[in-house]
Amino acid sequence: GENVEQHPSTLSVQEGDSAVIKCTYSDSASNYFPWYKQELGKRPQLIIDIRSNVGEKKDQRIAVTLNKTAKHFSLHITETQPEDSAVYFCAARGSSGDKLTFGTGTRLAVRP
Amino acid sequence: DGGITQSPKYLFRKEGQNVTLSCEQNLNHDAMYWYRQDPGQGLRLIYYSQIVNDFQKGDIAEGYSVSREKKESFPLTVTSAQKNPTAFYLCASSGFPDRPLGGYTFGSGTRLTVV
Numbered sequence: 001g002e003n004v005e006q007h008p009s010t011l012s013v014q015e016g017d018s019a020v021i022k023c024t025y026s027d028s029a030s031n032y033f034p035w036y037k038q039e040l041g042k043r044p045q046l047i048i049d050i051r052s053n054v055g056e057k058k059d060q061r062i063a064v065t066l067n068k069t070a071k072h073f074s075l076h077i078t079e080t081q082p083e084d085s086a087v088y089f090c091a092a093r094g095s096s097g098d099k100l101t102f103g104t105g106t107r108l109a110v111r112p
Numbered sequence: 113d114g115g116i117t118q119s120p121k122y123l124f125r126k127e128g129q130n131v132t133l134s135c136e137q138n139l140n141h142d143a144m145y146w147y148r149q150d151p152g153q154g155l156r157l158i159y160y161s162q163i164v165n166d167f168q169k170g171d172i173a174e175g176y177s178v179s180r181e182k183k184e185s186f187p188l189t190v191t192s193a194q195k196n197p198t199a200f201y202l203c204a205s206s207g208f209p210d211r212p213l214g215g216y217t218f219g220s221g222t223r224l225t226v227v
Contacts, residue, residue, distance in 0.1 A: 001171075009152070034215040043202065043218040044155075089154060091215075097162055098143050098206050099170070100216065104154035 002027040002094035006103025013080050014111050021088055021106045024072040029095035033073045035064060036089045038105075044089060048075070080110045115139040118203050118219035124227045125190065125197060133188045133222045135203035142207065144186035145216065148172060149200040158201075161186055190224065198226050 003026040013019050025033075031052040036044035050057045050064045050073065057064050061080075066073040073092075077084055087107050091100040116137040125131045135144065143162045147155040157170030161180040175194025180186055186205075190197045200223050204216035 006154075032215075036215075043220050044216075045218075046215040049215055097160075099145060099157060099160050101157070102147075102155040104152065 002030060002092055002101040004090060004092050004101045004103045006090050006106060008106060009104065010107045010109070012109045012111060015080060015082060017080055019075075019077045019080055019084070019108055019110075021075045021090070021108075022072060023074070023090035023092075023103050024070075025092040025101075026071070027092070027094040028068075028071065030071075030092045031095075032093040033064070033066060034091050034100070035062075035075050036091065036102075038087045038089065040086075047088075077108075080108075082110050082112050084108060085110045116203060116205055116217050116219040118201075118222050120222060121220065123222055123224045125224060126227060128192045130189055130191050131224070133190070133201055133203075133224070135186045135188065135219055136184055137186075137205045137217070137219075138184065139205055139207075139217060140183070141205035141217070142183070143205060144180070145204045145206075146170075146176070146178065146186070146188045147202045147204065149202060149221075155202065158188065197224055199224060 006023045034049035037047045038044040061078045063076045087105045089105050090103040119134045145160040146158040156172050158176050159178040161167035177189045202221050203219040206216050
């Protein structure tokens with residue numbers, strides 16, 4: 001089955017700086033890669049996603065890049081703000097159905 | 113509540129007791145999922161169902177059971193065989209296979225504690 005690894009597990013940045021979170025996946029047939037943000041005690045919320053036929057996608061301060069050859073994808077947050085502080089999860093959908101395999105999460109702290 | 117409702121929000125289980133977590137969605141999604149979240153371990157798949165009256169085991173199904181008698185409902189039972197059930201449980205749904213494939217919609221979660 002699919003295996004997703006996520007790094008780093010914790011990340012602390014100064015407000016206004018950029019943050020990058022990286023994930024690798026194992027199933028070369030994976031075709032969909034979403035990113036979720038989870039604030040303390042709340043449900044994960046989809047913030048951006050990318051499909052395997054696209055190399056990069058941007059939404060305001062957030063971008064995701066995908067390298068299919070290397071089987072890795074990354075989340076980039078620019079001009080970070082304190083409200084960006086949360087746990088971020090990457091995920092990948094493998095070749096069997098619609099289920100997602102999640103990374104172990106990155107706890108991002110943005111220092112004012 | 114985002115179209116998918118979990119109840120209760122908090123649940124306490126005594127040793128040897130079975131408990132059932134509710135998950136209901138009104139999004140007309142075919143697929144539903146149960147994940148368990150522990151600190152530092154991300155989300156691990158317990159069971160999933162892609163269609164009514166059918167479900168498959170995920171990565172950590174031991175000690176859990178599910179049913180899918182209706183499209184809208186996917187309850188999870190934590191049995192006494194699950195030795196370490198204290199965790200945050202998340203239910204999710206997605207539009208497979210009728211709609212363009214996309215991400216999940218999550219419920220707000222149930223925090224289960226063994227007392």
